[in-house]
Amino acid sequence: MKSTIILKLLANLLLLLWSLSTQSILAQQALGKNLNLVERTQSQDSIRHWEHAWNYPFQVIAEAGSIDDHAILLENKEDNQGLAYLTQEIPVRVNHPQKWKVTARFKTVQMNGGVVDLYAVTQVDNQWIQYKALDSNRIHRDTSWIEMSLEIWIQERAKSLTFGLYLKGQGVFIVDYFELEEIAIILPWPQEVSSFQQEVLDTIMKHSLYQSILDSTKLIEDWHRYLAGNDKDTDGLNALSLVLRSIDNHSFHITKQTVESWENTSSNETEMTLCHGKHIDSTYAYIWMPGVNSGDSISLQYFAEHLQELIDSLDHSNMEGWILDIRNNTGGNCWPMLAGIGPILGKGTAGYFQYQDGMSTWGYQQGASFQDSIINCRIAQSSYTPIRSNPPVAVLISGQTGSSGEIVATAFKNRNASVLIGTKTAGYTTGNINFGLSDGSMIFLASSYYADRQKNVYKKGIDPDIEVVQDQLEDTQLMRAIEWLETRG
Secondary structure: OHHHHHHHHHHHHHHHHHHHHHHHHHHHOOOOOOOOOOEEOOOOEEOOOOEEEOOOOEEEEEOOOOHHHEEEEEEEOOOOOOEEEEEEEEEOOOOOOEEEEEEEEEEEEEEEEEEEEEEEEEEEOOEEEEEEOOOOEEEEEOOOOEEEEEEEEEOOOEEEEEEEEEEEEEEEEEEEEEEEEEEOOOOOOOOOOOHHHHHHHHHHHHHOOOHHHOOHHHHHHHHHHHHHHOOOOEOOEOHHHHHHHHHOOOOEEEOHHHHHHHOOHHHOOOOOOOOEEEEEOOOEEEEEOOOEOOOOHHHHHHHHHHHHHHHHHHOOOOOOEEEEEOOOOOOEOHHHHHHHHHHHHOOEEEEEEEEOOEEEEEEEEOOEEEEOOEEEEEOOOOOOOOOOOOOOEEEEEOOOOOOHHHHHHHHHOOOOOEEEEEOOOOOOOEEEEEEEOOOOOEEEEEEEEEEEOOOOEEOOOOOOOEEOOOOOOOOHHHHHHHHHHHHHO
């Protein structure tokens, strides 16, 4: 027993020494660029590698007590609501998850209504993961030097790190430096696998879309690393969520409390956001469709029924086409969306899920959405049949259209008399399957890719048929949809 304990202590000591040496190397390599905000040139001191925006005067000053006796001064004399940022983006590449600490040092002079926020954002694939200091520093009048820090995780798939300060208020901000450092993490040894971890691991290795390239040993090692580094949750992300996020950008974990709320949305006080619509020039109908974040069959049925009733109320004998707006549909549960929009989508197979071992069909039939032979959502009353069968439909999409919103886009992709207008979707084009766990929580695993009715598979978002970048002053995408419908008349 004593020899086992000694071996464990020696292993931990060696790991600590390795971590400290790695941290030292990282510090020597200067993770960021010009972190003290001052680079000496032949002519003057200057800011490089940093972006800064707002109308505040911006200058390098001599400042006692700061590193190099220099600092950056930013002054706003006009408006105490003035907002600015000082930010830098750097590429990152790690071979295992690392925890970093971001620190900024600043002070203020004659500040009125000042707020300082330290933030960091990592880019993992096409997903941005944001971290923010838990408490904003609210500043009044003068302050001495203040250090503000936050801890973040850098995952293997991370491509870049953006960090900096948001500054707000009337007065003078003096920013001294930023600092990036890796936090040494001592992993337990040996790494024992709990029954819960084994349960999750078995589910992942059986059902994940990426099962063939996953290393179960490494997943457990990373899980222990996250547990060791998470003495407190980082921005609400627990260790299992971080493990799932390291696999892909769509899988995730929710707690038992969140599961209970998700499965009982019909009894919650918060009202469900429903579709709404209107006529355009009396010959076209516009429908706005939000996401549906619910696993409650009562709520799902209600959403679908309300949408079919909306279609019924808008339809008339002179209807020449429909505009479906899913630009802000970030996803949720696709089945009520498909069951609700079914009358103008049309009956039959609308798309496929591409699994590792084959495809399954999904679509709409007689008031219900289905996958293969399974009905997932059905309205209670008789389904609505539009006056004009297979009507023209222009679907508005954007970079905010994600997940189940992208399933709706896929349903209309390559449908006769349909067009997708806008910009490329968010890229969460994987079908998630939810699995309940023994502790009452739940994981949602990306298990398939989306494919349209012609079996074209979408792995990184869906491109529009007609690309239109939205104008800030007018809805150019909607205008283009109307123009397209006019050509269908």
